[in-house]
Amino acid sequence: MVCMANSIAASKSGLEIIDKARKRKGWNKDAPIWIEAASVSRPTLQRFWRKEAIRQENFVAICKAVGIESWEEIVDNTPTQQAASYMEFIVYDDAWVGRETLIEQLSDKVRSSSRVLLLVGITGIGKTALAERLVEELRGKWTELRDNFEDDKKASDFASIAQQWLEKSGETVPNEERKPEPLLRRLIKRLRENRYLILMDSLEYLLTGNEEDGWGDFADEWWGEFFISFLAESDCQSRFILTSQDLPTRFEKAECDRYKNLWYCQLLKGLEVSEQVKLFQKAELDGELELAHTPLRIIGEVYDGHPLALRTIVGEIRGSYGGKVSAYWKANSRYIEEVKKAIDEARNQGIIRGNEDRWQLASYTTVLRRKVKERIERTFERLKNDVYDAYILLCITSIYRCEVQESWWLSHLEDEGYNEEQQKAAMQSLWERYLVEDAGIDDEDERLVRQHNLIRSVALEHLKQLGGNNE
Numbered sequence: 405m406v407c408m409a410n411s412i413a414a415s416k417s418g419l420e421i422i423d424k425a426r427k428r429k430g431w432n433k434d435a436p437i438w439i440e441a442a443s444v445s446r447p448t449l450q451r452f453w454r455k456e457a458i459r460q461e462n463f464v465a466i467c468k469a470v471g472i473e474s475w476e477e478i479v480d481n482t483p484t485q486q487a488a489s490y491m492e493f494i495v496y497d498d499a500w501v502g503r504e505t506l507i508e509q510l511s512d513k514v515r516s517s518s519r520v521l522l523l524v525g526i527t528g529i530g531k532t533a534l535a536e537r538l539v540e541e542l543r544g545k546w547t548e549l550r551d552n553f554e555d556d557k558k559a560s561d562f563a564s565i566a567q568q569w570l571e572k573s574g575e576t577v578p579n580e581e582r583k584p585e586p587l588l589r590r591l592i593k594r595l596r597e598n599r600y601l602i603l604m605d606s607l608e609y610l611l612t613g614n615e616e617d618g619w620g621d622f623a624d625e626w627w628g629e630f631f632i633s634f635l636a637e638s639d640c641q642s643r644f645i646l647t648s649q650d651l652p653t654r655f656e657k658a659e660c661d662r663y664k665n666l667w668y669c670q671l672l673k674g675l676e677v678s679e680q681v682k683l684f685q686k687a688e689l690d691g692e693l694e695l696a697h698t699p700l701r702i703i704g705e706v707y708d709g710h711p712l713a714l715r716t717i718v719g720e721i722r723g724s725y726g727g728k729v730s731a732y733w734k735a736n737s738r739y740i741e742e743v744k745k746a747i748d749e750a751r752n753q754g755i756i757r758g759n760e761d762r763w764q765l766a767s768y769t770t771v772l773r774r775k776v777k778e779r780i781e782r783t784f785e786r787l788k789n790d791v792y793d794a795y796i797l798l799c800i801t802s803i804y805r806c807e808v809q810e811s812w813w814l815s816h817l818e819d820e821g822y823n824e825e826q827q828k829a830a831m832q833s834l835w836e837r838y839l840v841e842d843a844g845i846d847d848e849d850e851r852l853v854r855q856h857n858l859i860r861s862v863a864l865e866h867l868k869q870l871g872g873n874n875e
Contacts, residue, residue, distance in 0.1 A: 411458060411459055412458070413456055416455070419455065421477065422466075424785040432683065433449075433450075438466075442465040444465060445504055445508050446508070447511055448462050449544075455480065456544040458543070463475065487545060489537065491548040495536055496533045496537050500840050503675075510538055510668075514645070515712050519635060520631065521646065523535055523647045525649070529674065531649075536603070545596065547600050549602045551603075553607055553609040553610055554606040560609065561687075562626035563584045567587060575594070583598075584629075595640065596639065598639050600641075601643050604643075604646045608650040609646035622654060632659055632660065635667060649838065657667070662781050673709070675710070675711055680700075680701075687839075689721055689727055691729030702741070703718055706740050708856055708858070719771070720732065720772075737770065749805070754808055755805070756804055756805055756808060757805070762858070762868075765857060767861075777862065784798075784863075792824065795866075798839055802855060807841075808854070810850065810851045811850060814828075
């Protein structure tokens with residue numbers, strides 16, 4: 405794993421140097437001009453002043469913005485016990501860009517009343533990276549713990565994880581208390597009385613369901629009982645950050661409604677255009693970025709700002725093409741321009757059906773197939789195994805190049821013999837797995853829906869495998 409070990413804090417003597425430097429400039433301790441010059445958030449600058457560890461890149465920028473080039477003299481080099489409790493970051497790194505406003509909003513929620521923060525969205529959209537970035541932003545007087553549930557060989561039942569967390573926290577759990585109910589009581593007490601920041605990644609692997617009751621409930625009911633108990637506490641010092649491709653529906657049931665101010669769900673979408681530009685600039689690529697029709701801007705648009713896909717492409721340009729965007733574009737533009745043309749035809753000429761489209765956004769290079777398509781294929785496989793009707797709906801509606809009325813999607817299931825209840829259940833499953841995107845309401849007061857371009861690219865392949873294009 406890649407450890408974000410470059411988190412450093414200022415010493416007391418170092419802050420005295422910084423304080424004199426900022427006074428010479430006439431800046432307050434959280435002056436907007438300082439924040440802008442260092443390209444950091446206000447909470448990051450505030451944590452710098454509290455002598456809490458922040459990313460080395462931000463630490464250096466804060467020092468240099470105030471005129472201190474020898475930033476090494478500001479660092480606190482005293483070993484601390486707190487540093488030993490920091491979790492390792494497996495995704496978040498120095499290539500991170502964007503989402504500054506969202507980071508500030510979500511970190512404020514965690515610091516205030518949100519005991520559980522849930523980050524949801526399609527695979528590769530940046531949930532884990534954002535979760536780790538938030539941990540970095542919140543880093544301070546917490547004991548940090550994390551678990552990733554994507555590994556099916558690892559125990560994921562509540563009792564096993566609760567025991568592990570308690571033992572990591574220094575507790576000895578007697579054999580007679582290694583059962584869900586006593587473990588729940590002990591864990592809640594520890595979380596209530598101590599400051600823990602816990603990251604639970606890939607929560608979708610803890611969820612299950614059936615056609616009668618729906619999908620998205622915890623396979624082990626004790627996880628649901630735990631989170632209800634955690635929210636029910638009158639006061640609690642600990643916080644959870646959860647990531648999931650699927651909505652854990654337990655949080656939306658009536659029993660959780662009374663705690664709606666204590667948990668928050670954030671749907672992640674792709675990077676905005678300005679964030680895409682920052683990503684390309686940070687990679688020091690030689691392509692033009694000012695005009696919308698330039699190669700890098702077209703790539704960003706066609707991929708809907710999908711962070712994993714864009715970072716994969718950036719890596720290929722830097723590695724296989726010597727940083728030359730023009731060389732990458734010469735080799736691969738036909739795959740990207742095919743999608744751009746189809747989208748433009750849909751929006752400008754009304755050619756919204758593309759039954760014969762064969763988009764290859766996730767597969768036109770070996771690296772894309774390995775890093776992007778394989779992850780999307782796992783999402784399709786889970787959907788196919790869990791909710792086959794929803795899988796069929798996703799495949800047959802991939803004929804649409806852009807947003808259309810939701811009723812159009814459902815009509816395809818009706819043509820296949822599904823009744824209204826079955827149609828709604830399939831659609832709901834896609835909503836709960838974020839495989840359908842809300843595109844607003846049209847002039848006829850009908851809801852518009854669409855597929856993310858990457859999802860459509862893979863869905864078209866699956867439609868072909870099913871042996872039809874649903875004309």
